[in-house]
Amino acid sequence: MKSQAMHFVPNARAAIKDQNLQKALGHIAEGFVGKRAKAVGVIENWQAIREQAAIVKNHTLEHLDHYLAQYEAAVTARGGVVHYADDAEEACRIIDQICKDVGAKSVTKGKSMVSEEVGLNAHLEKSGLDVIETDLGEYILQLAGEMPSHIIAPAIHKTKEQVSELFAEHHQRPKLTERTELVTEARQILREKFLGADVGITGANFLVAETGQHVLVTNEGNGDLTSCLPKTQVVITGIEKVVPTLEDAGLMLTLLARSATGQAFSNYTSFYGGPRQADEGQGPDAFHVVLVDNGRTRMLGNDFREMLRCIRCGACLNHCPVYSSIGGHAYGWVYPGPMGSVVTPNFIGIDEAGHLPNACTLNGRCGEVCPMSIPLPAMLRKLRDKQAEAKPTPFLMKVWGNLAKRPKLYHAVTKIGIFAARMASFNGRLKVPTPWNNERDMPAPEGKTFQQIYKESRRG
Amino acid sequence: MAKSTVFARIQSALGRDTVTSDVQHPLQSHIRIQRQAPDQVIDDFLAQAQNVQMSVELTSEAEINRAVNAYWQAHQLEGALLVADHISTDGLEMPVATGQTDGAHIAVVTRAMAAIAETATLVVNSQLHPVPFNFLPDHHLVILARSQVIPALNDLWPRLRAEALSASAVNLITGPSRTGDIEQTIEIGAHGPRAVHVLLIDN
Numbered sequence: 001m002k003s004q005a006m007h008f009v010p011n012a013r014a015a016i017k018d019q020n021l022q023k024a025l026g027h028i029a030e031g032f033v034g035k036r037a038k039a040v041g042v043i044e045n046w047q048a049i050r051e052q053a054a055i056v057k058n059h060t061l062e063h064l065d066h067y068l069a070q071y072e073a074a075v076t077a078r079g080g081v082v083h084y085a086d087d088a089e090e091a092c093r094i095i096d097q098i099c100k101d102v103g104a105k106s107v108t109k110g111k112s113m114v115s116e117e118v119g120l121n122a123h124l125e126k127s128g129l130d131v132i133e134t135d136l137g138e139y140i141l142q143l144a145g146e147m148p149s150h151i152i153a154p155a156i157h158k159t160k161e162q163v164s165e166l167f168a169e170h171h172q173r174p175k176l177t178e179r180t181e182l183v184t185e186a187r188q189i190l191r192e193k194f195l196g197a198d199v200g201i202t203g204a205n206f207l208v209a210e211t212g213q214h215v216l217v218t219n220e221g222n223g224d225l226t227s228c229l230p231k232t233q234v235v236i237t238g239i240e241k242v243v244p245t246l247e248d249a250g251l252m253l254t255l256l257a258r259s260a261t262g263q264a265f266s267n268y269t270s271f272y273g274g275p276r277q278a279d280e281g282q283g284p285d286a287f288h289v290v291l292v293d294n295g296r297t298r299m300l301g302n303d304f305r306e307m308l309r310c311i312r313c314g315a316c317l318n319h320c321p322v323y324s325s326i327g328g329h330a331y332g333w334v335y336p337g338p339m340g341s342v343v344t345p346n347f348i349g350i351d352e353a354g355h356l357p358n359a360c361t362l363n364g365r366c367g368e369v370c371p372m373s374i375p376l377p378a379m380l381r382k383l384r385d386k387q388a389e390a391k392p393t394p395f396l397m398k399v400w401g402n403l404a405k406r407p408k409l410y411h412a413v414t415k416i417g418i419f420a421a422r423m424a425s426f427n428g429r430l431k432v433p434t435p436w437n438n439e440r441d442m443p444a445p446e447g448k449t450f451q452q453i454y455k456e457s458r459r460g
Numbered sequence: 461m462a463k464s465t466v467f468a469r470i471q472s473a474l475g476r477d478t479v480t481s482d483v484q485h486p487l488q489s490h491i492r493i494q495r496q497a498p499d500q501v502i503d504d505f506l507a508q509a510q511n512v513q514m515s516v517e518l519t520s521e522a523e524i525n526r527a528v529n530a531y532w533q534a535h536q537l538e539g540a541l542l543v544a545d546h547i548s549t550d551g552l553e554m555p556v557a558t559g560q561t562d563g564a565h566i567a568v569v570t571r572a573m574a575a576i577a578e579t580a581t582l583v584v585n586s587q588l589h590p591v592p593f594n595f596l597p598d599h600h601l602v603i604l605a606r607s608q609v610i611p612a613l614n615d616l617w618p619r620l621r622a623e624a625l626s627a628s629a630v631n632l633i634t635g636p637s638r639t640g641d642i643e644q645t646i647e648i649g650a651h652g653p654r655a656v657h658v659l660l661i662d663n
Contacts, residue, residue: 220637
C-alpha cells in the first residue's frame with residue numbers, strides 16, 4: 001500500500017476542517033469509549049487478565065519459530081497448506097497463484113488489515129479477478145474508493161447520508177434514508193456475491209498452534225460466509241498472530257471484544273482449520289494460510305518487539321485525542337492512531353512516517369486502555385528520540401542546553417526574556433507571529449517566577 | 461524459499477540459530493473472569509441472552525417440534541424449513557429440507573454442542589451440521605439441553621479437545637448477526653441470521 005504519511009500535516013489540517021468527518025468522529029465518545037468502559041468495568045480482575053495475556057504473548061514471541069512450526073504441522077495434518085511471505089509483494093503473488101490454480105473469477109473478502117497492508121485487492125484486480133469486500137464498512141469504502149480509517153470500524157468517517165448517496169449511485173436503485181434499509185440492501189447485494197464466489201479470503205485474529213485453527217471474530221457473519229461457501233478458503237495474516245493453546249486464545253478473546261466494541265463477546269467467534277473433512281456435508285475443498293512477515297521480524301529484533309503483542313482491538317485509536325480530532329486517513333497509511341504511529345515507522349521507515357510519533361500529546365490514555373499492556377507512550381517517545389538522534393541539534397537548542405547547565409546565567413537570561421515577552425504582549429497575550437501562535441494565543445508571563453516566590457516564602 | 465528466510469530472520473532477531481527444543485508454557489493455569497453473576501448458571505445464561513437480543517424458550521424434548529411449528533406460525537414464515545441431521549422431523553407442519561443449503565431456506569433447526577453462560581454463547585461445529593446452516597437462513601432455531609450450559613469460556617476448551625478437534629469449523633454464536641458500521645449504531649441482521657431462538661430443554 002502506497003503511503004501518504006509524509007503529508008500528515010496538511011492532511012491533518014484538512015481533516016479538522018472537514019465537517020462531515022467531524023460529525024462522524026463525534027460518535028466515537030458515545031459509542032466505543034462509553035461501551036468499553038462499561039464492559040471492562042464489570043470484570044473485577046481485568047488487570048490480572050491483562051497481565052496473563054502479556055505473559056503469554058511475550059513467551060510466544062520469544063519462541064515464535066517453535067509455535068509457527070507447531071501451527072504449520074497441525075494445519076498440514078488437517079489437510080491445509082501453510083505459505084510464508086517475506087513481504088507484501090510475495091504475499092500478493094502467492095494468493096494470486098492460488099486463485100489462478102483454481103481458475104477463479106470472483107473473490108469475496110472478509111475484513112483483513114494485513115490484506116490492506118500488502119495491497120492485495122489492487123493486485124488481484126490487476127489479474128482480472130472480481131474482488132468484493134463483504135464487511136459492511138469495507139464494502140462502503142470499496143464503493144467510495146477509499147482506505148479504512150479505523151482498524152475495526154473502517155467506515156467510521158462516513159455519515160449515513162454519504163452511505164446513502166454511495167449506495168444509490170452504485171446500486172442504481174432509489175436513494176434510501178433509513179439505516180435499516182441501507183443494511184438490508186447491502187445484505188441482498190452481497191448475498192449473491194457470497195454464493196457466487198470461487199475463493200474466499202479472510203484475515204485471522206489468532207492462530208492456535210496446538211490445534212492448527214485460526215480464530216475469526218466478526219459481528220456481521222461476513223467472515224464466516226466468506227470462509228464456508230467458496231470452494232477455496234484462503235487466510236492471510238501476520239506471523240505474530242500465533243498463540244500456543246486454546247486457553248491462550250480464550251484469554252485474548254476475553255480482552256478483545258470488551259476493548260474493541262465494548263461487547264462481552266463478539267457475535268461470531270469461529271475456529272477454522274483445514275478444508276471440509278470427509279464426514280462433513282458442506283465446506284471448502286482447499287484451505288490455504290499465508291503468513292506474512294513484511295517487517296514483523298525486524299520489530300521482533302528491535303526496541304519495538306512488544307508492539308507485536310497487539311491484537312488490533314482499536315481501543316488506543318478510540319481513546320486518542322489526536323485520532324478523535326483528525327480520523328484515520330490523515331495518518332496516511334494502513335494503521336492509524338497510536339498503534340499505527342508505532343507500527344508505520346517500523347514497517348515503512350521513520351523517514352517516511354516521521355510525523356506520526358509526533359502526532360501525540362503524551363497523555364498516556366492509549367497505554368492505559370491497551371488490553372495487551374503495550375507501552376505505547378514510551379514507544380512513541382522512543383521513536384521521537386530516534387528522529388532527534390538522526391538530526392543535528394538545532395543551534396538555539398544548543399544555546400538553551402548550555403544555558404540550562406549554568407543556573408545563575410540561566411536566571412539572568414530568563415529575567416531579560418520575561419521582560420522582553422511582557423513588552424511584546426498585548427492584553428496579556430503574546431502576539432509574536434510564529435506558526436505555533438497561528439493556531440492559539442500564547443499567554444504573556446504573569447507576575448513572579450516560581451523561583452522568586454519560593455525564595456520569598458523561605459525568607460518569610 | 462520464504463519459509464527458511466522468515467525462520468532465519470526470526471532466529472536472528474531472537475539471537476539464536478535453532479528452535480529451542482524444550483519450550484514450557486509460562487502459565488500454571490489460566491485465570492477465570494470474576495464478575496457479579498447469578499448463582500445459577502442457567503439464570504446467568506438467560507440474563508446474558510437478553511443482552512444480545514437472543515430469545516430463549518423453555519420446552520422439553522417431546523415438545524420441540526410443537527415449539528418449532530408455533531415459531532413458524534408466529535413469524536409467518538414461508539418456504540421450507542432446513543433441519544440438521546439427527547433431528548426428528550415428526551410432527552413438523554411445514555415443508556422440510558435436509559442435507560445442504562444454498563440460501564433458499566428461511567429458517568433452520570440445529571442442535572448445539574454446548575453453550576457458555578457468562579456471554580450467552582452457543583457452540584456448534586461442522587460435524588453436527590454444515591457451517592452455512594448457521595449463517596444463511598434468516599431464523600436460527602437452536603436446540604440446547606440445560607446440562608449443556610457451561611459457566612464460562614474457560615470451560616469450553618477441554619470440551620473442544622474431546623468432542624470437536626477434528627471438525628474443520630467450530631462456531632461460537634452470540635445472538636443474531638449485527639453491524640455498527642453506519643454511524644456506530646447497531647443494526648440487527650447484517651449478513652447472518654436476523655433472529656436466533658434457543659429451545660432450552662430439560663433433561
